[in-house]
Amino acid sequence: MTVELLQVIKPTGEYVEEIEPDISKDELRRLYRLMVLLRNLDIRGLQLQRQGRIGFFIGSLGQEACQIGSAYALKPQDWAFPAYREIGAALLRGATLKEVMNQYFANAEDLQKGRQLTNLYGLKSINFVTGSAPIATQIPHAVGTALAAKIRGDPVVTLVYFGDGATSENDFHTGMNFAGVFKTPTVFFCQNNHWAISVPVERQTSAETIAVKAKAYGFEGVRVDGNDVLAIYRTVKEAVEKARKGGGPTLIEAVTYRMGPHSSSDDPTRYRTKEELEEWQRRDPITRFRKYLEKKRIWSESDEKKAQDDANHEIDEAIAHAEKIPRPALETLFTDVYSDMPWHLEEQLRELQEEKGRKEE
Amino acid sequence: MTVELLQVIKPTGEYVEEIEPDISKDELRRLYRLMVLLRNLDIRGLQLQRQGRIGFFIGSLGQEACQIGSAYALKPQDWAFPAYREIGAALLRGATLKEVMNQYFANAEDLQKGRQLTNLYGLKSINFVTGSAPIATQIPHAVGTALAAKIRGDPVVTLVYFGDGATSENDFHTGMNFAGVFKTPTVFFCQNNHWAISVPVERQTSAETIAVKAKAYGFEGVRVDGNDVLAIYRTVKEAVEKARKGGGPTLIEAVTYRMGPHSSSDDPTRYRTKEELEEWQRRDPITRFRKYLEKKRIWSESDEKKAQDDANHEIDEAIAHAEKIPRPALETLFTDVYSDMPWHLEEQLRELQEEKGRKEE
């Protein structure tokens, strides 16, 4: 059981060559640009909410390395089960910013048909399963999908995202236990961002670490610096490969920090100090990765400017598009409850249409 | 973390003097007699069910040491939270056989008012909380009671009973986690009897031991030979004292074996071998304790005969009494749903009485 924190890139940008993963220059640059996009998307998302242009926002400020590093370790046939902060993972796996923005605006082009809060996103074509608000429920799903793949003999691994708070929930226990018993190819990726809304992680558990909890289920738990994209990639990749080879599940605790509010409804100054935040800002995962790229001389000031400009431009365009699209049709209130609309929903739809008609007269 | 099995009495009756607990001769004899009573009660209980005199039976054959050794470590002010096999613990704490038998017959004198299956017993005056069938739900209760006592500054410890199967349930996780976080004076006593109906413990968890699960919650787990009443007493007593001193919770895994069927509805030959049963019969907790007493020369053949006769006599008397008592009054169908009977239950009671009246006319 590793309880130390694996680190590849030091806060200064220096790195441990022996464990540096083998990623091409272009790919490294792509990953960085994605992290920049994600950061800007988060900032803009919160702004959009504050301006009343979208209804709600929940971001991943400070957790960009977790998202990008983990998702990059998956193959296309693998499945990802997000909680609600994992838009970065979706983008990396191939979701377009346009699709994501349609979800933010919950418009008629949103694949979720405007039915879910911002960032409860899913995309079937990339095996990225639509999340839900209840904490930890996705964990047994990831185990079930992994078990199904194992039964069918498919080389598929599932990766499930959840927070430190989620480890207190029933379904964390249940999912971990089934994974242990059935040795499913599942990677449990816990982003320990130190807070569950206002409750600090010390109030979630008195275990030494979250990683150690894996021992209760008979498999391995590891800890990784959650602000170090390369360490995360390396750790997740090892776990994914082990799972694919039949080695069973792994719990990964990525130690990071939620730099923003819990969501657009939250005011973190009520329960945590400025000092704590500042301390973590100094460990910003994006800054660190940039220093690394600069050390390796594959990133310049002008690259940076371009990345920022491109990100903002892309976001602007996606917003401009999404905001123009009308809201989902009235009928979508009643579709997809079942595969076919049963009589009582048809009747209720008709009633609503009539009432709307009357009102508009 | 102790993962070896603590043993005081060896299967031969020899014992490890250094860890032999300090219990008087009379008390040792009393404990043994209780185990004999319990064994006979179990045999008779199943017979009563087979004869159709009681509706259901669930016993603790083979787990007598667990019951008696654990409950003996408590003080009167402590609380016990049984699952459904812990009649022995109740008897040790002061429940009378007559009360227990009234519960078996679910008659008008049953304090449960004939509302529960056999052995789902409770007795407020001895802080022995009425159990329920759903697995593991009592675990957070024990933690809550302990937390309440801690808040009030009372030197009260709670002891909660559950099986190996229960460790898979939500409430095991939840209870253990709250206990860890709030450092409650709670002793978690898991009787790992190797089976959850037909499912072997290897299918419940792939953890090395059940005791190791405590690590996930930041406290200690220990293993003890569950067929050794003195080892159990010693282990539980240590945990109880630690808890009372503010040292927080302990998980105890008592490794034992369910020698009977799961309940009167079960046929264990469908899923386990004769050889396995025989192997455990050779480790019978009562035989072992008797050998120990004999080695210490505080138990004779005639003591044994008397103990058996007394037990059977006491049981006979309790049965004779309980069987004579009528069933609970019709009204008890509706009382105790609330402190006072609301209008709708009064109405339903009236309807039922009228109907009964009509039928009897």
Added chain:
Amino acid sequence: MTVLNIVQAVNHTLRDEMKRNDKIVLLGEDVGVNGGVFRATEGLFQEFGPNRVIDTPLAESGIIGVSIGMALYGLKPVPEIQFLDFIYPGFDQIQSELAKFRYRSGGQFTVPVVIRTPYGGGIRGSHYHSQSTEAFFVHTPGLKVVIPATPYDTKGLLTAALRDPDPVMFLEPKKIYRTVRGDVPDDDYMVPIGKANVARDGEDVTVFAYGAMLHVAMEAVELAAAKGINVEVVDLRTLLPFDIDTILSSVKKTGRVVIVHEACKTCGFGAEIAAQIAERALLQLKAPIVRVAGFDVPFPYVLEDEYMPNANRVLNAIEKVHNF
């Protein structure tokens, strides 16, 4: 044709469909080696092996949650919950996930899990082996809720459930698991989900029932017939979506309604049927609607017979609405 009881009909149907559809996987507590505590899955582990019939850890939340994950991958999981009373540790997975997956994902992800579970009283099971809480599922959009009352319908409805694209709660009346026997065709057939069955034609009064209560109703109806009251009995079979047409046409015919279920009365499924009739067929009603239901108490033990609706109580209700 084979004469089967209800639990045998479940067993045969599972076997037949598992042969036909290799995506069906059974899972639950004691369903494998032991064949289920009611023997509903007897022999299937031996026949289909440990990848198709899976003994799980003791955790309903895991059983249902893992089933959802399997369904996402394209399998057809059929979890057994040992008793309906024990479904609550998995209730969150049903409410928050199973029922809402299709809707919240805009139809991208579907989870057509069939949850089988024995429900209801009549086996001296006390509080926790007897409850009838079907109303919880009927009040949950996204689920279908099916309760058979005969071996024939058991096979037909379970076959339909196993081929349905939506999640189905398949509740089996354990009281009559072995006591009700009947002819079951060996061939493959379906009884459509969403259709009630007029189990007995009548003119004077309609009794609506389902599951074990159908047989109590039938018994009462014979008593009523002896008194010259000709009662129609509608076996609802599917509770969600329920068959409003059959319900209303029977009410139109008789104008007098008794609803029977063993679930607690208050906010039970009978309330919905009564409300539908009060909304849609008020003018056809010739008498107040009477519900014969379990009392609003936790399920008892010794007084079980007093708790359960019986033919006598149903007969009283029939007479009451008839003589109104």
Added chain:
Amino acid sequence: MTVLNIVQAVNHTLRDEMKRNDKIVLLGEDVGVNGGVFRATEGLFQEFGPNRVIDTPLAESGIIGVSIGMALYGLKPVPEIQFLDFIYPGFDQIQSELAKFRYRSGGQFTVPVVIRTPYGGGIRGSHYHSQSTEAFFVHTPGLKVVIPATPYDTKGLLTAALRDPDPVMFLEPKKIYRTVRGDVPDDDYMVPIGKANVARDGEDVTVFAYGAMLHVAMEAVELAAAKGINVEVVDLRTLLPFDIDTILSSVKKTGRVVIVHEACKTCGFGAEIAAQIAERALLQLKAPIVRVAGFDVPFPYVLEDEYMPNANRVLNAIEKVHNF
């Protein structure tokens, strides 16, 4: 007298009763330092300290299960479930334990826990921050179910709940947490559990409502008044045990009934009220009973306004039963 909104009334009542009764302990997610995500417990941690106001791990099953254990010991725990939508991980503790402890122990052990939780739509919370599933609790013998609609009743009912010997589900209409304000006496008083309130006298039609829907009903009634229809509005306040006398006497007076709730229609609490009336007051009915309810779909996001019953829909229903 102080003018308070509903969430303030909750806060003040908790404070007052905690001063009076040192056995009251609050617990839940974010209830301590943060004062609750809706600020219902604001300032209480600071005032009463960490032994009386406890931030818990994220586990509803633990919150409720531990509360039950505290109640067994004689404390008066008041757990907050952050949103009713998130109660399901703790549903087993409610169904199997909280509701049945007194009964199954023959009255030996009692667990008078008061579970507070915000429920209902109206805050753009989508699926999981909006549901109204009160019917689940009304269908559970052993619980009491209370829903206030005004600051006055909030204080009176919560005070009554905190002194009640039985478990109470105290559901707070979050939509109107801050929008409905009113005079609240500073003195200690109780509004009895089990009593409805005639919020407006009328002759022509009765509207039954509770929680946030009371205000929608009142709005509709004003529109109806403008059209010359004089509507009586009954605020049910307690759903279990509901106040049958007030219900029936209003039906007797008006003979025309509309029931409003935001919960899904099928098997919602409205069904029970309709069924009661169809059983007890059929001959007084001059028109079919109409329910205005949430649609039978998971709670939506963008189309929330379409989902929620509004004054217009209620008015239509009033006109329908009035003109029948």
